[in-house]
Amino acid sequence: MRPTRLPIRLRKTVDDSYDIVIGTSIARAAKDIRKRWPAARKFIITDTNVEPLYARSLAWSFRQEGEQVPVLAFPAGEAQKTRATRDRIEDEMLARGVTRDALLIAVGGGVVGDVAGFVAATLLRGIAYVQIPTTLLAQVDSSVGGKVAVDHPLGKNLLGAFHQPRMVYIDLATLRTLPDREFRAGMAEVVKCAAIFDRTLFAYLEKNARRILRKEPSCLRVIVQRSCELKAALVEKDEREAGPRRLLNFGHTIGHALEARMRYTMLHGEAVAIGMAVEAELSAGMGLASARDAARLVALLGLYALPTTLPARVTLEELLPYTARDKKATGGTVHYTLLRRIGAARHGIPVTHSTIMKHCTP
């Protein structure tokens, strides 16, 4: 008998559009969320540092309007971006009787956003969530674009999904309580954005480092808005990272390897700063960028007191096995995003381990 073939036609058009509101407040975000999701049961996910600072006041804003919203907080830090943390949040939400029309509200840095977004991606086959990012890194990068994940001892973000938030609410005032070291780490992603596609922003960062480090509100708005615009444009073009969105991985192949090698004890932004310095050296060594542009990038990272060399006890050679495990590796060679000049980069450049060892400081 011939096999029977039943086609399932599932060509889809989905509209996952959403807005990023820059310069709102936590209280106004609560109002807007109530207006958009009047009937949904809400859950606030946060970490133990952000809970007393912002998550409780968000819950209080809801309570003022007669709505009780539970706050689920897990211990802060990259080391908590694990399956175990995700399990605990899911257990708790299921125990509280979450249903598919619930709304999850992520309040915190990139770790909270990534874990909470991943919970939202798979809980009951997917529920809605919004992002209220409270670190510079989360405001300029991780809260936008729908990449959500947890880490594995073998590598960063190895378990994850694409699940877009329904709204992103950015309260720039939350950056006032952010420790300086975390703020500077967030600047690494802003520098990255400027390096790969905006030389005007790059020059602005060179010129205004002192004002930015003092967190002057007008400067914060410029850097957050510009970074979000650039990221949004790439996400619109290439949500699933099949092409141009990979430009955002500049500095991240080495950066992620370093994070895994250090067992996630380093700040993501600091690892990315070192990763950009190494990858800029590689770009120059391979003749893609000028040595002058590579040096200009390293100098800018220095203005924000970001590290640009590997920690003393780590060698480049040790990192290479981790780069091969990175999700961006396909079939042996590792594909890098490399610098062409300040304001331009190219993705998908195959690089062998020996090429890296030849061109970069070991």
Ligand SMILES: NC(=O)c1ccc[n+]([C@@H]2O[C@H](COP(=O)([O-])OP(=O)(O)OC[C@H]3O[C@@H](n4cnc5c(N)ncnc54)[C@H](O)[C@@H]3O)[C@@H](O)[C@H]2O)c1
């Ligand atoms: N999904 C993406 O597209 C994407 C992009 C870039 C980075 N990331 C991920 O983001 C993570 C890093 O994010 P992060 O740098 O925000 O780290 P984080 O979430 O660990 O936050 C840094 C620290 O600051 C604290 N904090 C947060 N907001 C604060 C505030 N306003 N005041 C005082 N303290 C505050 C946190 O409790 C934490 O201790 C990494 O896991 C990285 O992989 C994801």
Ligand SMILES: [Zn+2]
């Ligand atoms: Zn990053």
